[in-house]
Amino acid sequence: MSLPDLSLARAAIAACRQRPGGLCVLTGAGMSAESGIATFRDALTGYWARFDPAELASVAGFRADPARVWRWYAERREGVRRAQPNAGHRALAAFEARHPGALVLVTQNVDDLHQRAGHAAVLRLHGDILDEQWLGPCAKRQAGGPACDPAQAQRGDPPRCEACGNLVRPGVVWFGESLPIAALARAEQAAADCAVMLVVGTSGAVWPAAGLAEHAARHGAQVVIVNPAPSEIDDQAHWLLRGTAAEVLPRLLEAP
Ligand code: BV8
Numbered sequence: 001m002s003l004p005d006l007s008l009a010r011a012a013i014a015a016c017r018q019r020p021g022g023l024c025v026l027t028g029a030g031m032s033a034e035s036g037i038a039t040f041r042d043a044l045t046g047y048w049a050r051f052d053p054a055e056l057a058s059v060a061g062f063r064a065d066p067a068r069v070w071r072w073y074a075e076r077r078e079g080v081r082r083a084q085p086n087a088g089h090r091a092l093a094a095f096e097a098r099h100p101g102a103l104v105l106v107t108q109n110v111d112d113l114h115q116r117a118g119h120a121a122v123l124r125l126h127g128d129i130l131d132e133q134w135l136g137p138c139a140k141r142q143a144g145g146p147a148c149d150p151a152q153a154q155r156g157d158p159p160r161c162e163a164c165g166n167l168v169r170p171g172v173v174w175f176g177e178s179l180p181i182a183a184l185a186r187a188e189q190a191a192a193d194c195a196v197m198l199v200v201g202t203s204g205a206v207w208p209a210a211g212l213a214e215h216a217a218r219h220g221a222q223v224v225i226v227n228p229a230p231s232e233i234d235d236q237a238h239w240l241l242r243g244t245a246a247e248v249l250p251r252l253l254e255a256p
Contacts, residue, residue, distance in 0.1 A: 009239040024194035030201020070158035088245030089117035104190035131171025139164035191216040204233030
């Protein structure tokens with residue numbers, strides 16, 4: 001990573017400190033890699049190596065074999081519960097604490113490490129792996145009664161509603177499912193309004209999240225990418241910092 005790029009990116013970010021929404025940050029799985037959470041591509045190791053992520057992370061994949069998909073998520077959840085925010089998460093939270101309102105944080109990650117590092121507001125584009133929802137509409141609710149609570153479901157792989165047999169699914173956005181409308185709209189607005197778009201630890205392979213860097217650049221923002229390896233959106237970068245989140249972010253965001 002060339003030091004000139006780091007210092008130029010640092011200066012551009014420092015210029016955002018007093019500007020509301022001046023810095024928009026988009027994070028991907030690489031942000032949590034140094035916390036011991038495998039990146040999405042790397043999550044398919046060992047037994048899971050034989051599966052295509054979109055197959056496991058889809059309604060069709062879940063309906064085809066609910067127990068298998070539930071087990072995959074159960075393993076990943078354990079990994080998230082065991083993990084701790086790394087120096088990269090902490091540097092972002094410290095920047096936000098020093099400059100309230102200057103940073104808008106958008107994540108593709110389904111873990112809660114940004115929140116545990118101290119961020120009050122995080123725009124989560126792909127949901128929350130620790131959340132539980134019903135797969136289908138609740139029959140009781142449709143009959144005009146109160147909806148059944150997924151937390152009360154009969155335990156199993158996956159848990160199931162005793163009243164209407166509905167399956168419990170993880171509260172994540174699966175491939176082919178639309179992103180949460182409000183979070184996506186606010187992320188697009190934040191990308192359009194920011195002076196600097198800082199993209200950390202994403203391959204830029206999954207849409208529509210991957211389009212946010214270009215959206216920001218088209219609205220005049222300077223794009224900074226932190227990634228130890230090439231990504232599909234490197235062409236959007238004004239500064240490409242080839243390093244890891246925990247190594248680069250503390251140096252990029254530390255108080256001048
Ligand atoms: C939708 C939740 C439509 C589940 C996830 C346009 C073009 C092409 C395809 C599409 C398109 N539009 C839509 C699609 C289809 C699809 C898509 O993008 N397919 C891709 C694969 C081609 N998109 C969808 O299906 C989306 N929905 O479009 O719906 C619609 C619209 C209206 C109405 C109905 C439907 C939904 C996408 C969300 C899917 N859910 N997660 C779960 O987690 O189980 S996405 C999942 O994969 C993760 O959340 C993450 O976002 C993504 C993986 O990407 P990354 O985070 O970038 O991780 P990856 O492993 O790929 O890379 C890690 C990077 O980190 C690497 O670059 C590596 O070098 C770097 N790194 C490693 N270590 C470090 C590091 N960086 C820094 N520090 C380190 N230490």
